[in-house]
Amino acid sequence: MELKDISPDQVIFWQLGPLSLNSTIVFTWAIMVLMLLSSWLVTRKLTSDIHLSRWQNILEVIVTSMQDQIREISHQPPGEYLAFVGTLFLFTSVSNLLSVVPGYTAPTASLSTTAALAICVFVAVPMYGIAKRGLRGYLKQYIQPTIFMLPFNIMGELSRTLALAVRLFGNVMSGMKIAAILLAVAPLIFPVLMHALGLLTGLIQAYIFAVLAMVYIASATRAQQERHEKEGKKGDES
Amino acid sequence: MDSVSLIGMASIIAGGLTIGIGAIGPALGEGRAVAQALSSMAQQPDEANRITRTLFVGLAMIESTAIYCFVVSMILIFANPFWDYIISRSGG
Secondary structure, three states, X not given: OOOOOOOHHHOEEEEEOOEEEEHHHHHHHHHHHHHHHHHHHHHXXXXXXXXXXXXXXXXXXXXXXXXXXXHHHHOOOOHHHHHHHHHHHHHHHHHHHHHHOOOOOOHHHOHHHXXXXXXXXXXXXXXXXXXXXXXXXXXXXXXXXXXXXXXXXXXXXXXHHHHHHHHXXXXXXXXXXXHHHHHHHOOOOHHHHHHHHHHHHHHHHHHHHHHHHHXXXXXXXXXXXHHHHHHHHHHHHO | OOHHHHHHHHHHHHHHHHHHHHOHHHHHHHHHHHHHHHHHHHHOHHHXXXXXXXXXXXXXXXXXXXXXXXXXXXXXXXXXXXXXXXXHHXXX
């Protein structure tokens, strides 16, 4: 990616009429293939023996720590959220971490990828909320505490989706831009340091993206439950 | 001054001001948040895990305002629509 290109969408590999294959799509496919193949290879010969392979070990560590995080954040069993939130985390973190590979541009440095991920969250939150609390219960949270809060609640829902998309995009893109600028200014050692810092922020941003998605889902599924518990407690005290 | 250099000058100055001023608020906010988190971790070391996680999420939320400013300044400098328009009109 050149310094001038603001997003990897503009780097086009292959063009056929109106169809163009830009680097975002190519690298997204590459990540999908890589993750699918590696998880297929690892899960092909799972064992519950004491002697397990290294790859099974690391996969188990990743999955169980994701489960623990989800359980801590949502105070709910992680089963139904693990697939969605875990996929978000794995995809974003792998796509950010692979930027150590030369010639690779992270698909998350393009606003289209992050907007797609944020829209997934935007759709998943009401789905989980309705599945957990029913349509009435879910819609009721929009008019809490009063009906006047309705426009603000809807605006909040939209703006946090935008914030999710732009935050991930801005962070990854800024890391790549800073590396590119430093490569032009001081090409000896500094770009390596900034690249390492970029790896750290990439991983943190992936974590934050998944945690925020989980927090939104938890707030859509849990608010009612907590209120009931509080009212129950109040009833006990009085 | 012709419009090409005017637009170039205006967008570079605006880009610098955007990220410069836009970094002040989030920096102050993040400093306050980290200071609070550190003092509460000193008081309750047992809760350090939860505090750290909430701190990271909060920092990301605060930082996003700075990131918006960064994106706007990047657009002003590298993908300025007015600049592209004037260049395409004058250069043909």
